[in-house]
Amino acid sequence: MEELKNEIKKVIISSLELEDVKPEDIVDSEPLFGEGLGLDSIDALELGVALKRKFGIKFSSENSENRKHFASVNALAEYIAASKENQTKE
Amino acid sequence: MKKALKIFLNIVLILYPVIVFIMLVMLKLPVKVLSLCVIALAAALFLSFSAKKGEKNLDWKPLATSILFLAAGLLCFFTNRTIFLKLYSPAINLSLLIFFGSTLFYQPNIIFRFATLADRSIKGSFHEKKVENYCRKVTVVWCIFFILNGSIAALTVFADKIFGITPENADKVWSLYNGGISYILMGILFAAEFIVRKFVDKKMVKVFPLTKFKASSRAKEAVVCYDGKWSDGVFKTWDDFLRDTAKMRKFLESRDTDSYILHCADFWYFGVTFTALLQCRKAVHLTQNISEKFLSEALLPGMELLTDAEVVNSLNIPEIIEKSADPTADEIDTTPEINGETTRIFLFTSGSTGKPKSVPQRMKEFEEDNAFIISKWLDKIQARKFVSTVSQHHIFGFLFGFSLPFATGTPFRRKRIEFPEEFEELTDEKYLIVATPAFLKRTVEIVEKLDMRDPWIFTSGGAVSPELAVKTNEVFGIYPLEVYGSTETSGIAYRMQDKDGLTWTPFDNAKIWLGDDGCLRIISPYIKDPAGFATADMAEMLENGKFLLKGRSDSIVKIEEKRISLTEVENRLLESGLVEDVKVIALSNDIRQYLAAALVLNQKGKEQFAGKEKLVLNRYFHDFLMHYFENTVIPKKWRFPEKLPTDIQGKKHKEEIAALFEVK
Known part of the structure; x- marks a missing residue:
């Protein structure tokens, strides 16, 4: 799980061209949007694309669902882990 | 015939006390006869002054005088007493007092009215206010005179009762004073005022703009320019100015070139050359930039470069002037007229395309711009010596650093102040500083407190932040007078933050209103288009015609359909209290457009x-802005340099700021 979180952080930084931010600067439970890392809705789209490419996951068309998944690195990691499990089951 | 009668009557009126004395005391005519004479005089006066046919507006003064005489004559005739005849002189003093005194309240005052009738050049001139103030004082003096003179005249009327002398002696005293002494006193006052006026006139430095001056406009020894600081005593005088312009004219006339580029760091040589060029009706292109690349593009065929810098193939101004033969007295006194409407002046702008672009200007508009400043702050200006930190090749530097001091006859410094430390030397005199907000900023960063004597600051070319205004006051001891304007519009409004806060007051000669886009529209002497000039400055109009600036509309960018004013973001960042200077720009990468902020921490x-x-730091300012903006428009990239890159005018260009964000 820790490794996954680290991977996610790297994707966030590289895909959004975040400056001055190292993976260890991103706190797992910290909100990604608004305060904290300060990402915005355009970043969300971009991040979605990058995560899809990297982990082969899909995000729901349901906005509120996505919001939940994008809340923090923790939330993202859980969602990605869960999706992967589903994929392997199928 | 009519005229002769009028003159005769006026003489009778002036000599009235003497005539009364002769008839009464010397010829011993009965009072009744005398009073009949007075009644006749009243009738003659009335007839002579009211005889003009077809004139509706009857002159009330002779009418009043004749009524006064008629009343006095009738009263005397029926009472058989001379006192009413004698009351004439205090009555005249009283009516003159009322007449003069009333004009102190119903402006303009009477002496000023006389003065403007006698000298038509006063009206509309720059020293009109000064003349009016002087005339006001003279009017007050005359009022005091009428009070004193009238009181003494009244005393003499009752001389027999008050001093216990015989009526005959009393008549003598009365006529001696009113027919002689009072006139002598009046004459003395006239003469004294005339002498005082000559002194005041000589002391008053009149305004002679470039298009109006003549060789006789100023005293030969009047200082035009000084070197170093004022007390060093290294001066260039009016005589030097006439000589050097004569030399330069001779040089220019010896050449076929019609169009010149002028770059001259030395304000003296600049002024001399610029004046001579206009006198010779040449086209003048002013440029601060004399880099090889620039000149290769700006110097078109047939043009020549006049400069005091070391440039190959240029005409060296100091050399031309030092090597020219001394002009003749006739050449010195000849000052070819400069027509403000036909002057060909071009100012180079730093166009965004990189190609040199020059904007045509005329002396007429320059001087109209100066005129408002002069009408408002002439006293402040003339009480000081100019120092400029701004290049005279740009509009603000030209208008305030050269044209304004020249027109007002105020000495200006030969060399531009380039480093804030130079102010520390200027403690010997009262100076007037011409500076951009950027220069003030650099100064207050370096210098803690200047020991300058009652300075005055004109600043333009960007707004002064409230923090900088306060700082400037701490360091210089005065808030800067900010002039709002641009190359296209020239000066249009002013403010001084200790008095006006952030409110701008428009110049009298500028008309401003708000366009549909919320931006200021302006008609000024510079703008001939009746639709006005559309600025990119957003504003809020206040009820009293003043206005507040709300940032530039061209600073508005759209990010994901959200409009955001860069100026607004900048202002918020300044409000954090931790920032001294800031520039926010819009950048984009292949993914998106975003804002980037360069902050200088205080x-x-x-x-x-x-x-x-x-x-x-990034996060601190990001979270701070979260209180005001949506996340989308909050800067994504941050830079915290020691100083923001600016050009010589203090302007921050987007390109240079953007360079800060380039990934190394």
Whole structure:
């Protein structure tokens, strides 16, 4: 799980061209949007694309669902882990 | 015939006390006869002054006089007493007092009315206000005179009762005073005022703009320009000015060139050459930039470069002037007229395309711009000596650093102040500083407190932040007078933050209103288009015709359909209290458009973030802006340089700021 979180952080930084931010600067439970890392809705789209490419996951068309998944690195990691499990089951 | 009668009557009126005395005391005519004479005089006066046919507006003064005489004559005739005849002189003094005194309240005052009738050049001139103030004082003096003279005249009327002398002697005293002494006193007052006026006139430095001056406009020894600081006593005088312009004219006339580029760092040589060029009706292109690349593009065929810098193939101004033969007295006194409407002046602008672009200007508009400043602050200006930190090749530097001091006859410094430390030397005199907000900013950063004597500051070319205004006051001891304007519109409004806060007051000769886009529209002497000039400055109009600036509309960018004013973001960042200077720009990468902010921390900011990682700062300001803006428009990239890159005018160009964000 820790490794996954680290991977996610790297994707966030590289895909959004975040400056001055190292993976260890991103706190797992910290909100990604608004305060904290300060990402915005355009970043969300971009991040979605990058995560899809990297982990082969899909995000729901349901906005509120996505919001939940994008809340923090923790939330993202859980969602990605869960999706992967589903994929392997199928 | 009519005229002769009028003159005769006026003489009778002036000599009235003497005539009364002769008839009464010397010829011993009965009072009744005398009173009949007075009644006849009243009738003659009335007839002579009211005889003009077809004139509806009857002159009330002779009418009043004749009524006064008629009343006095009738009263005397029926009472058989001379006192009413004698009351004439205090009555005249009283009516003159009322007449003169009333004009102190119903402006303009009577002496000023006389003065403007006698000298038509006063009206509309720059020294009109000064003349009016002087005339006001003279009017007051005359009022005091009428009070004193009238009182003494009244005393003499009752001389027999008050001093216990015989009626005959009393008549003598009365006529001696009113027919002689009072006139002598009046004459003395006239003469004294005339002498005082000559002195005041000589002391008053009149306004002679470039298009109006003549060789006789100023005293030969009047100082035009000084070197170093004022007390060093290294001067260039009016005589030097006439000589050097004569030399330069001779040089220009010896050449076929019609169009010149002028770059001259020395204000003296600049002024001399510029004046001579206009006198010779040449086209003048002013440029601050004399780099080889620029000149290769700006110097078109047939043009020549006049400069005091070391440039190959240029005409060296100091050399031309030093090597010319001394002009003749006739050449010195000849000052070819400069027509403000036909002057060909071009100012180079730093166009965004990189190609040199020059904008045509005329002396007429320059001087109209100066005229408002002069009408408002002539006293402040003439009480000081000019120092400029702004290049005279740009409009603000030209208008305030050369044209304004020249027109007002105020000495200006030969060399531009380039380093704030130079102010520390200027403690010997009262100086007037011409500076951009950027220069003030650099100064207050370096210097803690200047020991200058009652300075005055004109600033333009960008707004002064409230923090800088306060700082400037701490360092210089005065708030800067800010002039709002641009190359296209020239000056249009002013403010001084200790008095006006952030409110701008429009110049009298500028008309402003708000366009549909919320931006200011302006008609000024510079703008001939009746639709006005559309600025990119957003504003809020206040009820009293004043206005507040709300940032530039061209600073508005759209990010994901959200409109955001860069100026607004900048202002919010300044409000954090940790930032001293800021520039926000819009950048984009292949993914998106975003904002980037370059901040210069102030002392407090530096202390607060000492030793902190940059990410901490990024987040601090990001979270601070979260209170005001949506996340989308909050800057994504941050830079915290020691200083923001500016050009010589103090302007921050987007390109240079953007360079800060280039990934190394």
